[in-house]
Amino acid sequence: MKKIAYIFLGVMLVGLSSCYKKDNWDEPNAQIHGNIIDSYTGKPLLSSQADWSIRIWERSWTASVPINQDIPVKQDGTYNNSKLFGGTYDMLPYGGPFWPVTDTTKNVVLGKGTTNGQQDFTVTPYLQLVDFETSLVGTNLTLKVRLKAPVRAGLPNLVDVKPFLSLTNFVGESNYINIPEYNDTRIQLNKSWIDAYGDVESSPLLTIGPLPVKSGYTYNVRIGANVNDANRKYNYSEIKQVIVP
Amino acid sequence: MNRYILLYTVLLAMIFSACQKLDLEPKGRLGQPEIFGNEFGVKKYFTGIYNYLPIEDFNYYGANSGTAYRPDNYWEAGKNSQGNMSGEFFNTWVGVNNGGFGYWPYDRIRDVNVFIQNFPTYQSKYTTEVYNALMGEAYFLRAYFYFGLAKRYGGVPIVKEVQDPLAGKDVLEVSRNTEYDTWKFIHDDLQFAIDNMPATSESGRANKYVAAALMSRTMLYAGSIAKYTQYLGFQAEPATKAGLAGIDPGKANEFFQYAVDAGKLVEAGGYTLYQKEGDLALNFARLFLDPASPENIFIKDFDQSVPGDTRLRHSYDALMSPQPDMVADVGAESYPPFDFMELYDMTTYTNSDGTPVRFTNRSDIKNDMEPRMRGTMYFDGDVLRGKAFSIQRGIYQTYKGTAADAQAGSNAAPINTMIVNGKSNRILGGRGWTTNINGVDLNITGAHGNFDDQGGENNCWGSAFVRKYINPDMKQSEAGLYRSGQHWVVFRLGEIYLNTAEALYELGKRDEAFGYIEKIRDRAGAKVKRPAIDQTSTNIGTINKAHYPYQIEKSLQFIRDERERELYGENHWWWDLRRWRTADQVLKQFRHRVLSCYYVADEKKYIYLDEINRINRDWTASKSCFYEPIPAGEIGKNNKLLPNNPLY
Secondary structure, X not given: OHHHHHHHHHHHHHHHHHHOOOOOOOOOOEEEEXXXXXXXXXXXXXXXXXXXXXXXXXXXXXXXXXXXXXXXXXXXXXXXXXXXXXXXXXXXXXXXXXXXXXXXXXXEEXXXXXXXXXXXXEEOEOOEEEEEEEEEXXXXXXXXXXXXXXXXXXXXXXEEEEEEEEOOOOXXXXXXXXXXXXXXXXXXXXXXXXXXXXXXXXXXXXXXXXXXXXXXXXXEEEEEEEEOOOOOOEEEXXXXXXXXX | OHHHHHHHHHHHHHHHHHHHHOOOOOOOOOOHHHHHOOHHHHHHHHHHHHHOOOOOOOOOOOOOOOOOOOOOOHHHHHXXXXXXXXXXXXXXXXXXXXXXXXOOOXXXXXXXXHHHHHHHHHHHHOOHHHHHHHHHHHHHHHHHHHHHHHHHHOOOOOOOOOOOOXXXXXXXXXXXXXXXXXXXXXXXHHHHHHHHOOOOOOOOOOOHHHHHHHHHHHHHHHHHHHHHHHHHOOOOOHHHHOOOOOOOHHHHHHHHHHHHHHHHHHHOOOOXXXXXXXOHHHHHHHOOOOOOOOOEEEEEOOOOOOOOOOOOOEOOHHHOOOOOOOOOOOOOOOEOOHHHHOOXXXXXXXXXXXXXXXXXXXXXXXXXXXXXXXXXXXXXXXXXXXXXXXXXXXXXOOOOOOHHHHHHHOOOOHHHHOEEOOEEOEEEOOOOOEEEEOOEEEEOOEOOEOOOOOOOOOOOOOOOEEOOOOOOOOOHHHOOOOOEOOOEEEEEXXXXXXXXXXXXXXXXXXXXXXXXXXXXXXXXXXXXXXXXXXXXXXXXXXXXXXXXEEEXXXXXXXXXXXXXXXXXXXXXXXXXXXXXXXXXXXXXXEEOEEEEEEEEOOOOEEEEEEEEOOOOOEEOOOXXXXXXXXXXXXXXXXXXXXXXXXXX
């Protein structure tokens, strides 16, 4: 009986001590964050939550070509990841509603320990949505917006102009009330800017609606417009809050 | 003592002599000489390869499986089917799978390459005809695997040799060829197969015309990929710049011409459209079940009598019709949406003044339908395995107003919610529920749906079940899981006609193209056999009123629609949407509509209403579906596969 107890104790000792082993690699505690700046306004790009991402490649690893990781961009036009491995990274804003960024930002060093790296990017959006207005008559909501295309040479065809409504603070392609009553009011263009509006920077004021809304609710509303590039993501207007009495 | 020494010596002698003989070839194993040295050995070798061909048949998973072509638990293929995934069927099981499942069959391609490389050693054992036929068949098989790759990834590494596993990185890590070269390679392999194979073969094996049929399909795909990829806006993507994802539009006509030539070669093979039955609806349904159909070019056989787990049986019947009336197990998993019914000649269900047409019987909805549609779908009143389909969504106590007043079935519509005689005007219910109106007990729903309290299993959403490929000759008690054995038609003349018609139209030969459309529509029993050619441009498609990123002539859109009418449920639709580069527009919040039947109690008549599906479900594909990502594990092994496809 005693023998068994000793054997058992011995096995436990060996078993438990084998569990304790310190990893020889630092935990992922490096942080990178920053803003995506709209080159026209100088402010963070109007975005929808996690609509597109910053691509990063870790270059400290040289044994093979690294596969990219993505850091989603938030609604306020910022991004943040505080759980990366320390090392050297290449970074590229990719897949968003702006003219492709061709220069990858190389060799961003994220140090070990508590380094708090900031890296901002400036992008040139395809379209700007300005003069956004909402008007509520009873429970019918009408939206107005003007599109601007400062760069028209090589601009892919316009696809559509679409209203986004949400009952939460998050509103955009990644979170909206997805019902035909709203979706069907989108303006489907599928033609070039020149064919749609001529060679001018601003479109006329576009009207969408009326959209049926419910009494007693507070809606967050914005309009998006996109062009037929590879990703077809939306450029957005600012968000307006509509309180339906 | 002597005895022991003797025994010891004998034992030693036995042991040592035994050692010498261990080096012999084991007799129970077949090597190359046995397999490649005679026709039956080759047949056995090929059987294994045929089994893995990328054919999207009854068992194919359209989503969520690493082994989609030979899935485990393959009774679930009904729920995970490509039709359910891509919105060709309506149900709730799976959504659009943009990224694919990492198909990478280079192990099978190696099997074929082993044959191609070593078979010449055994040439002396064959007559020239047999030798050429078998070699041609190997090229056909290799082309089929490359087709499975090219339609997913665009350009892939072309491996024609048997690689030595010890050859080192430089040899083993092969870079991707361009998409143009990949499709061209498929063309060359198939041309070799066509030139070397005989005109006939046993069922389930390829011959010259089977290779031509595959040529027709692949070259049509390549042509439309070349023509329409430019509209995706991928120009700035590294893979597209390198020619790996996309083909110069100037090459489109080259491929369309190959497709036309291959289609015409198939016609020389003596196949004819199936026209054995006088009843055109029955004729269309039988075409898929008759193993002797003169329309079949190539079939994949299944067999009820084989052992389980061989994937040579399937569960199609059990997963497409209602249980327990028609099948013994599970029940229907997929339903035809109204969006697809509308493509066909359809009975009028709304009067010119906007009010719903009153039908005396529910089954009167079939009165004026195109026969092909009735051969493709079962409607109320049709009989399967001795029981009649019975489909109704609910009851209106009274219906004064237009069809639009029902607001596509919305619960907010006053005509649906107003209170009549203490109950809501529109009454919905579950299986077997009744309601009492003016002293009469009425069944709220049909026996097979639509039950408002249940999900999508065994519950008809809309007004139809799938008929195509259903085997009515089975007994109800036999129609269970893994019990179906009807064959899958891989290539049939109907598809080849449609391929040729589309390719001809793309080449500007409009009249000739519509000659083929006429043949198809004649057999289908359509009202207008040969519609007039309409060259007006449009970028609006038919299903979901999709806005394409390019203009096409209306008659070309008609040919595309004809393809869907004829090939509905045959696993073409998803690939067609992809090669036309319209998937992200057609499947853009594609919210299926259903045609729902109601009993109007005060008139004792039936009406049909065009509604949005009850759960408001939609299908959305993204642009990343046009090229699937190269599997990450493969990139990990071979960096030369980069750049990855657009958007990945």
